[in-house]
Amino acid sequence: xxxxxxxxxxxxxxxxxxxxxxxxxxxxxxxxxxxxxxxxxxxxxxxxxxxxxxxxxxxxxxxxxxxxxxxxxxxxxxxxxxxxxxxxxxxxxxxxxxxxxxxxxxxxxxxxxxxxxxxxxxxxxxxxxxxxxxxxxxxxxxxxxxxxxxxxxxxxxxxxxxxxxxxxxxxxxxxxxxxxxxxxxxxxxxxxxxxxxxxxxxxxxxxxxxxxxxxxxxxxxxxxxxxxxxxxxxxxxxxxxxxxxxxxxxxxxxxxxxxxxxxxxxxxxxxxxxxxxxxxxxxxxxxxxxxxxxxxxxxxxxxxxxxxxxxxxxxxxxxxxxxxxxxxxxxxxxxxxxxxxxxxxxxxxxxxxxxxxxxxxxxxxxxxxxxxxxxxxxxxxxxxxxxxxxxxxxxxxxxxxxxxxxxxxxxxxxxxxxxxxxxxxxxxxxxxxxxxxxxxxxxxxxxxxxxxxxxxxxxxxxxxxxxxxxxxxxxxxxxxxxxxxxxxxxxxxxx
Numbered sequence: 059x060x061x062x063x064x065x066x067x068x069x070x071x072x073x074x075x076x077x078x079x080x081x082x083x084x085x086x087x088x089x090x091x092x093x094x095x096x097x098x099x100x101x102x103x104x105x106x107x108x109x110x111x112x113x114x115x116x117x118x119x120x121x122x123x124x125x126x127x128x129x130x131x132x133x134x135x136x137x138x139x140x141x142x143x144x145x146x147x148x149x150x151x152x153x154x155x156x157x158x159x160x161x162x163x164x165x166x167x168x169x170x171x172x173x174x175x176x177x178x179x180x181x182x183x184x185x186x187x188x189x190x191x192x193x194x195x196x197x198x199x200x201x202x203x204x205x206x207x208x209x210x211x212x213x214x215x216x217x218x219x220x221x222x223x224x225x226x227x228x229x230x231x232x233x234x235x236x237x238x239x240x241x242x243x244x245x246x247x248x249x250x251x252x253x254x255x256x257x258x259x260x261x262x263x264x265x266x267x268x269x270x271x272x273x274x275x276x277x278x279x280x281x282x283x284x285x286x287x288x289x290x291x292x293x294x295x296x297x298x299x300x301x302x303x304x305x306x307x308x309x310x311x312x313x314x315x316x317x318x319x320x321x322x323x324x325x326x327x328x329x330x331x332x333x334x335x336x337x338x339x340x341x342x343x344x345x346x347x348x349x350x351x352x353x354x355x356x357x358x359x360x361x362x363x364x365x366x367x368x369x370x371x372x373x374x375x376x377x378x379x380x381x382x383x384x385x386x387x388x389x390x391x392x393x394x395x396x397x398x399x400x401x402x403x404x405x406x407x408x409x410x411x412x413x414x415x416x417x418x419x420x421x422x423x424x425x426x427x428x429x430x431x432x433x434x435x436x437x438x439x440x441x442x443x444x445x446x447x448x449x450x451x452x453x454x455x456x457x458x459x460x461x462x463x464x465x466x467x468x469x470x471x472x473x474x475x476x477x478x479x480x481x482x483x484x485x486x487x488x489x490x491x492x493x494x495x496x497x498x499x500x501x502x503x504x505x506x507x508x509x510x511x512x513x514x515x516x517x518x519x520x521x522x523x524x525x526x527x528x529x530x531x532x533x534x535x536x537x538x539x540x541x542x543x544x545x546x547x548x549x550x551x552x553x
């Protein structure tokens with residue numbers, strides 16, 4: 059039986075064959091410069107190749123990324139803190155590694171030495187860590203150049219990125235809409251082509267939801283598949299990885315992060331699609347009874363047809379659980395994390411939790427946990443039992459296909475942390491109805507941007523497998539990317 063504890067949850071949640079048209083950017087050595095290339099034409103793998111070949115320096119790419127950040131960030135507000143001088147020094151040192159010299163951002167829930175960590179909260183303003191967390195340290199070994207921290211909601215506790223400490227982050231595809239959360243800043247910066255990928259983490263959908271909102275590829279790796287800071291027994295809801303422009307960037311990052319001691323089959327670097335045809339369970343309805351909007355329904359049905367056209371078998375299916383019961387139990391566990399964070403903040407400030415210490419949404423979660431604390435152990439037992447139940451379904455199919463979220467990205471303010479708690483709670487649980495079960499199950503899951511609305515907004519398609527199916531999903535993602543490419547789609551703010 060999986061061992062969930064409230065403290066364990068807090069630690070867990072608080073928190074690419076198809077080589078796309080990047081090769082066309084090649085030119086004779088030193089005829090290239092980072093500023094002469096369209097920023098959206100290069101993914102991280104291609105940047106690293108150009109740097110390694112001596113065609114363009116890391117410093118050139120870094121300066122170009124900083125220039126793009128300074129141009130677009132006033133519109134999207136996705137940078138929690140910038141460390142450009144440190145980044146230039148790092149780039150000038152010609153960092154080596156799997157993605158040596160490629161500029162990126164670290165999410166503001168993780169420590170990177172030399173950059174402040176706010177955790178999206180006013181309570182941590184001024185905190186400067188003196189070491190990297192284990193996962194960012196692995197990215198330092200990959201040789202990436204970190205430009206700063208990307209925005210996140212307070213402690214990553216909501217599916218929008220509108221923290222009071224930095225103000226709302228906006229979606230590059232529609233500045234009136236959210237980029238999702240909690241890796242909203244990472245997704246906005248990547249979609250705006252400031253960087254080709256950015257660090258993200260996912261405890262209930264926080265890689266996949268922003269990827270869907272911003273037209274990016276977002277893989278949530280299997281529990282234990284990558285090198286993490288959490289090593290104790292039990293279930294970890296949260297996993298670190300990235301949001302990326304291309305599948306091959308995600309595959310390259312995954313290979314560099316892969317945990318050799320996971321006990322899972324080794325994936326290595328997936329290089330392209332597989333010839334294996336899959337049996338795909340198509341489950342478009344939200345498990346908790348939330349309404350699927352018309353544009354999302356049309357989009358996910360098109361994805362099912364795309365899979366059929368590629369030779370996969372698609373069968374109609376629905377998840378055989380009580381969705382409301384699952385949601386209530388999951389949210390109680392989520393609220394337990396908020397409760398412990400708020401108690402720690404209150405102890406630091408020497409007074410009870412209040413809205414001048416933590417945001418109203420966080421305080422609402424704290425109060426919900428306090429009301430239902432006697433049901434916590436039952437919630438733990440329910441969610442522990444869900445993990446083996448989920449994996450038992452795969453006797454009948456290989457992959458589950460659902461929408462990533464139930465609607466197009468909401469407008470800024472709908473999920474504001476200052477809104478009425480019950481209204482925000484309903485909006486969040488309806489919007490993010492599909493992703494959390496995969497965190498509880500520890501399963502591999504990915505949002506793929508193969509569909510777009512007539513008005514030009516991205517719609518994510520969520521493919522989920524079993525724990526250890528990361529390689530299977532990446533191979534499928536390559537196939538989908540080749541069949542329906544998205545790299546040439548660019549937000550209007552880029553002109």
